[in-house]
Amino acid sequence: MSQFNPSKLHVHYMMPATSYEPVVGRKYTLTHSDKTGDLFLNIGTQYNLNAIDKKNKDEVLAGWIFQEGRYLLKGRVYVTSGEFNEQLSKIRFTIFQKELSLALTAIIYGDRKFYFYHPYLLDAPIYIQFESSLPEFHRLMYCGTPRWYLLTA
Template sequence: MTKFNHANLTVTYIAPITPFRPLEGRKYTLSHSDTTGKLFLTVGPEYSYSTTTVAKDEVFAEWVQSMGEYSLYGRVHVSSGEFDEQQSGVRFMIFKKEMDLALTAIVYGDQVFYKSFPWLLDAPIYIQFDSIYPEFKKVLYYGTPRQYLASLRGQKVT
């Protein structure tokens, strides 16, 4: 995994979403620059789809409620047929390898939000890998926001 550097993260909020509210409808789009290594997090009421990225390398996530409990549910695009099985496998492995970095950026970039909703620090994070190839079409558990913030601070987050 690439090491997270907060100086390489740019966060943009799109109204009516603010660093503090609301929870409902809060969507995250994380993109990156392969040349600079910079990460770009957009937090808004809609996903921010790139018009320049052909490979569809963004990570999309949102807070979803099921049976009274919230989880951060994300998704990434592995392949819908534009990549063959071998290329899709490479994309799947890269997404898996870099997902901790992506989730660290999302959680760190929106960390003020957790002051308004501290109980979400312990919400589960799930990532859906979308692919036409069954071996890459999965939903994986990635811990909690608290774990990502704690790993950055080297201590427990309160």
């Protein structure tokens, strides 16, 4: 797994989102550069679709929701809808699993001021949906809490 380097993280707030609001509907778009290793985090009320690499589809998308009486951070990564064969889908799935901790650290660390205003979210669960048309790679994974990622950043 890659090591998180805060100096490689570039954060951009997309209005009307700020460092303290909104909670519900707050969305994260995390992309990266394979060449430089830089991570780009957009925080807004919508995903930054312009930042997404439509060919590779290797971004991490996440957002805060209120469900069944509790807040949770729910995200997704895209494995395949059939355009990638099983071997390539397995490679994508494995890479996402390997790098997910780095991605979540970047998202949580990049929005760390937000938790100053909303400390009750530090222990909210994080779930990531691996989206795939192949059943073996389509799964929902529990990935800890924001507190865990802030402590390990």
